[in-house]
Amino acid sequence: MDALEVFDPSGATEVTRLHAFRLPDLEGKTVAFLSNDMWQSHRMLPMLRNKLAERFDGIRIVAETEFPMGNVPIDRDETVEQVVARNADAVIIGNAS
Amino acid sequence: MGVVRNAMAGLGFDQDASMVVFPIAPFLVGSDISPVEAAFDRFVEGLTEWQPRSRETGLRQPPKVRIEANGFEAALDRMNRQFLMNAWGDGLPLNAPSEERVSWILEGTELPRDHLLGKVMPRGGIATVETVAVSLAAAGGRPEYLPVLIAAMEAILDPAIEHDKWQATSGSTFPVVIVNGPIAQQIRLNSGFGLLGPDPQHPAGASIGRSIRLLLQNVGGALPAVGTMAMFGGMRYTNAVFAEDEDGLPEGWTTVAEDRFGIPRGTNAVTVFVATGASNIVRRGVGKEAPDEEAEQSLHRVASYLRSPSSHYSHSWARGTPGGLLMSRTVANQLAGLGWDKERIKTFLWEKSRIPASEVRETGLYQWIKAAPEPETIASTEMDPWPITRTPEQLILCVAGGHHPTHNFWMQAMTPQVTRGEIRLPSNWDMLVARGDEELGICEGGVCEI
Numbered sequence: 001m002d003a004l005e006v007f008d009p010s011g012a013t014e015v016t017r018l019h020a021f022r023l024p025d026l027e028g029k030t031v032a033f034l035s036n037d038m039w040q041s042h043r044m045l046p047m048l049r050n051k052l053a054e055r056f057d058g059i060r061i062v063a064e065t066e067f068p069m070g071n072v073p074i075d076r077d078e079t080v081e082q083v084v085a086r087n088a089d090a091v092i093i094g095n096a097s
Numbered sequence: 098m099g100v101v102r103n104a105m106a107g108l109g110f111d112q113d114a115s116m117v118v119f120p121i122a123p124f125l126v127g128s129d130i131s132p133v134e135a136a137f138d139r140f141v142e143g144l145t146e147w148q149p150r151s152r153e154t155g156l157r158q159p160p161k162v163r164i165e166a167n168g169f170e171a172a173l174d175r176m177n178r179q180f181l182m183n184a185w186g187d188g189l190p191l192n193a194p195s196e197e198r199v200s201w202i203l204e205g206t207e208l209p210r211d212h213l214l215g216k217v218m219p220r221g222g223i224a225t226v227e228t229v230a231v232s233l234a235a236a237g238g239r240p241e242y243l244p245v246l247i248a249a250m251e252a253i254l255d256p257a258i259e260h261d262k263w264q265a266t267s268g269s270t271f272p273v274v275i276v277n278g279p280i281a282q283q284i285r286l287n288s289g290f291g292l293l294g295p296d297p298q299h300p301a302g303a304s305i306g307r308s309i310r311l312l313l314q315n316v317g318g319a320l321p322a323v324g325t326m327a328m329f330g331g332m333r334y335t336n337a338v339f340a341e342d343e344d345g346l347p348e349g350w351t352t353v354a355e356d357r358f359g360i361p362r363g364t365n366a367v368t369v370f371v372a373t374g375a376s377n378i379v380r381r382g383v384g385k386e387a388p389d390e391e392a393e394q395s396l397h398r399v400a401s402y403l404r405s406p407s408s409h410y411s412h413s414w415a416r417g418t419p420g421g422l423l424m425s426r427t428v429a430n431q432l433a434g435l436g437w438d439k440e441r442i443k444t445f446l447w448e449k450s451r452i453p454a455s456e457v458r459e460t461g462l463y464q465w466i467k468a469a470p471e472p473e474t475i476a477s478t479e480m481d482p483w484p485i486t487r488t489p490e491q492l493i494l495c496v497a498g499g500h501h502p503t504h505n506f507w508m509q510a511m512t513p514q515v516t517r518g519e520i521r522l523p524s525n526w527d528m529l530v531a532r533g534d535e536e537l538g539i540c541e542g543g544v545c546e547i
Contacts, residue, residue: 001165004172007194008159009185009235011228011316013221015157016109019149026144037468039124044133051137071262072470090144096101097124097326 023090028058032088034079035064036071039095048092062086099323100219100265106318107221107261115147184323185315187307187334194234202230205243207523214247215254218261220318224250232311238304241284241529245367246305248518249274249338250312252369257416257514260371264319266511267326268373268409272309273421273508274338275495277354278365280520281340283530285537288340290499292423293332293375293506300537306335332375337508342497345426347433353495356439358517365520370418370493372508373409378402380428381503392435395428395505396442400449402507403485406456408465409511410485415471417513419486421493422446423506429496439494447489451482 023029031052035041041064049061066086068079074093083091106112117139123130164179166172176193180186192198203210203226210227217224226247233246253260253272263270276286287299295303310333318324327333341353343362354366380395403419410419424432432442457463457478466478477483486492493515498506523529 001167002169002172004164004166004169004176004193004195005161006164006176007196007199007227007231008162009180009194009228009231009311009315010159010183010222011217011225011231012156012158012223013106013112014109014223015111015151015154018152018154019110019113019115022145022147024145026141031144040126040128040130044123044130047130047134048137048140051134052141055137055141070468070470092140092144095124097121 026052026056026059026090029056029089030060030062030087032062032067032083032086032091033064034067034074034083034091034093035069036074036093036095037069038071039097041095045092045094062088099318099320100326103219103221103265103318103324104261107216107218109221111149111151112220113150115143117143184320185311187310187314189307189334191235192237194231198234199227199230202234202238202240202243203227204525205240205523205529206230206247206521208247208521214250217254217264217312217317219265220316220324222316222318224254224312224316228316229308229312232308232315233304236304236307236311237300238308239284239301239533241526241533242301242305242308244365244520244522245274245276245280245284245286245301245338246308248367248520249305249309249369251518252367252516253309253313255514255516255518258369258371258516259513260313260317263371263511264313264317265325267328268511269327269329269331269333270371270373270511271332271336273370273372273510274306274309274336275353275368275421275493275497276338276340276366277343277352277360277368278363278520280365280522281343284533286338286340288342288345288497290501292339292497292499293337298538302338303335306338309336309338310334332372337372337375339497341495342426345429345500346496347426347430350429350433350439350496353493354517356490357493357515360517365522367518367520368493368515369518370421370510370515371512372420373511374509376402376507376509378505378507379503380505388431388435392432392437396437396445397449399505399507400446403446403450403509404452405509406452406460406462407509408462409509411462411466411469411474412511412513413491414466414469414474414477414486415513416491417486418491418493418510418515419450420507420509421495423495423497423508425498425501425504426496427500427502428505431502440489443489443492443494446492447484447486451484454481454483457483 214224354360382391
């Protein structure tokens with residue numbers, strides 16, 4: 001029996017951040033939206049915003065239109081800082097395709 | 098899903114995300130988005146109940162892979178099958194990236210094995226000198242190719258070229274690596290006939306380009322339909338890795354590296370841009386035209402290929418390039434003899450490829466330009482006719498290709514910047530080149546004795 005030992009070509013990865021803990025409930029929370037303004041996000045995100053507002057008492061929605069939109073702008077640190085400044089408890093980001 | 102998971106990994110998270118997934122239909126123009134509305138509870142669950150796979154940070158270094166079989170040939174065959182099953186291959190046979198072969202490849206650099214080149218997005222796999230050497234070993238490379246491969250990867254990982262975006266896009270992007278300087282001939286990179294295809298006398302471009310593809314796929318996660326949505330994926334077996342035909346440059350003409358980065362001729366240099374397609378342009382007349390007439394007609398014909406309402410131009414407009422035009426030494430010298438220097442050719446093509454504002458609107462290009470991130474690109478919608486790039490200098494004109502007058506080759510780009518990498522030669526360079534000549538035959542005047 002011969003053996004070959006070879007490198008795994010996918011290389012190493014490093015996990016440096018953990019996902020945020022989930023919220024117990026959305027009532028009274030602030031949910032922000034970010035949009036790349038693509039793939040019908042201009043229709044889907046407003047629909048989701050309306051449904052969240054209907055479903056959860058005291059929920060505060062910060063619409064995607066209040067932040068920079070587009071693939072590049074939503075990838076910027078300044079945009080993240082704007083979301084933090086609005087005291088968002090959670091963020092919905094759309095749309096990927 | 099893979100694209101998003103990769104993107105999360107690229108941001109430093111585990112390769113995991115809270116997502117609500119749909120087939121493509123609701124994302125299309127005029128679609129029925131009721132499936133999204135019906136899935137509303139899943140959005141709520143994503144914010145309240147979803148749990149990630151991992152709650153630990155840290156480095157994840159995969160172990161080596163052990164393959165057992167009766168005999169070396171059977172082991173290599175099994176390794177190739179296992180690599181395909183692990184989604185690490187490209188469908189063509191690979192060499193075994195064993196410690197022995199990788200160490201041999203590493204003779205091509207004095208950088209330490211663990212020297213970090215960067216994270217390959219969107220997956221965020223870590224590219225070190227060793228990772229790059231593993232890829233080159235598997236792709237059939239040689240040690241003397243390593244300095245060009247490292248430089249090309251540095252250029253690709255330069256944040257300015259935004260590889261995280263073109264890696265994942267539905268566009269069939271591929272990096273174009275243009276090499277200047279004496280290293281091109283030393284390692285037998287092709288600059289002449291068939292330079293974008295297979296050539297046993299000039300095998301370096303294929304191995305280096307294939308290594309880049311394997312790195313983008315294996316380390317970067319650009320697996321078709323999982324990590325890259327490239328619909329067609331053209332030119333992706335080997336990308337485009339070639340040399341400029343510096344010996345064929347007309348007198349006074351500068352190299353691509355000089356044009357773009359001011360790197361003096363005779364210095365080794367790597368220039369990278371990202372292309373999305375390629376067109377062969379028949380530029381020669383039937384032979385009965387006057388030389389001036391043929392020259393101008395040919396440039397008009399080339400300009401007509403450039404003058405396309407491609408949204409990709411809007412990505413490149415401010416600081417990138419609309420693309421690279423390959424022109425053989427035969428054509429370049431013919432044009433130069435008629436008074437066409439490089440600057441005049443670029444300016445002519447820039448002027449003649451402008452698109453009337455009416456067509457910009459008619460074809461929907463207007464909305465794409467308006468969606469660009471740079472203010473100067475957005476402001477350019479006021480220009481009529483609209484130039485495909487901000488300045489003529491941004492067009493790449495590279496003297497390369499077979500010594501023949503008939504064709505030009507155009508590689509349209511989607512590249513927010515053109516980047517460069519540094520070529521570092523090890524102190525044993527002369528030995529590596531001499532050994533290459535001994536093992537592959539000596540090349541002189543573009544022809545190798547095999």
